[in-house]
Every structure is written in structure tokens, then in C-alpha cells.
Amino acid sequence: MTARAAVLYGSSRGNTRKVVARLPEQLHFAVDVLDVAERPEPAALAPYSVLLFFASTWGDGELQKDMEAFLAGRALSLQGKRYAICELGNYYGYDDYEFGAMRIIRHHLEAAGGQELIEPFSMDSLPRKDWDGLARWCALLNAAMEPR
Numbered sequence: 001m002t003a004r005a006a007v008l009y010g011s012s013r014g015n016t017r018k019v020v021a022r023l024p025e026q027l028h029f030a031v032d033v034l035d036v037a038e039r040p041e042p043a044a045l046a047p048y049s050v051l052l053f054f055a056s057t058w059g060d061g062e063l064q065k066d067m068e069a070f071l072a073g074r075a076l077s078l079q080g081k082r083y084a085i086c087e088l089g090n091y092y093g094y095d096d097y098e099f100g101a102m103r104i105i106r107h108h109l110e111a112a113g114g115q116e117l118i119e120p121f122s123m124d125s126l127p128r129k130d131w132d133g134l135a136r137w138c139a140l141l142n143a144a145m146e147p148r
């Protein structure tokens, strides 16, 4: 049986939303999609054993504001759940190939007792989106979700 999965995303100008919209054509398993700007209750996560987080980096290495409010504003318990993180940002103008959002999300998810399913993906999204990189990461997700 395949684990039930949810996508939680935070997007300020719609880029992350566009990435999430492409997931059904990339993933071999079904996902329910939740925009954290709609402030889902922690109980909404109960049916899912796998959570996929997508959010952008703002400020200077800061987490997108709706995702920040979602993760910081409530006590999440992710015991027995696995997660994977895709952060959006831009390589150009920044020294690092990690943008910042991922580390903040990971900090919260680790503290909540979740287990990472696969390595995170830092998706270059400005000025162009790294769709090839997204496809490679989704292939890793598909493999990790294969029933054993």
C-alpha cells in the first residue's frame, strides 16, 4: 500500500504555487495540496504519513512568511511521519547553493519528531525555474514512495 501524502506550500508571488501545480504530472502517487496561507489546523495532517514541504526564501535567507507562521505558530507532532523539503530561491547573487528556507523548515520538522524521507532540493527559481532539477528530485521521491 502506498503511503498517503500531502503537499504543504507557502508562496508569496506565485512561483512556488506554479511548481506545486506541476507535481501531478511528475509524481507517481497522489497528493493532497494545502496552501499554508489558509492556516490548516495541525489535525488536518493526521491522515498523512508523508508530508512534502515547498516554500520560497525571502529577505536574506528567511522563510516565506506564511510557512513561517504555520511552522512557528503551532505545536506540530510529526511522530511516525516522513517529510521532504523543496525550497525555492535563486543562486544568482547568493554565495550558497542552499537558500535558507530549507534549513528553517527542517529545524521545525526535526523538532516535531518527523523523519526525512529524501535529501532536500534547492530549486533555482529566479529568473528561470529549474524544471529539470525538479523532475530529478521527483524521480527520487517516486522511488522512495515505491511500496516495498
Ligand SMILES: Cc1cc2nc3c(=O)[nH]c(=O)nc-3n(C[C@H](O)[C@H](O)[C@H](O)COP(=O)(O)O)c2cc1C
Binding pocket: 010, 011, 012, 013, 014, 015, 016, 017, 056, 057, 058, 059, 060, 061, 062, 064, 088, 089, 090, 091, 094, 098, 099, 100, 125, 126
Ligand atoms: C525581495 C526578494 C528577496 C529574496 N530573497 C531571497 C534570498 O534571500 N535567498 C534566495 O535564495 N532567494 C531569494 N529570493 C528569490 C525568491 O525565493 C524566488 O523569487 C522565489 O521563486 C519566490 O517564490 P514565491 O513567489 O513562491 O514566494 C528573493 C526574491 C525577492 C523578490
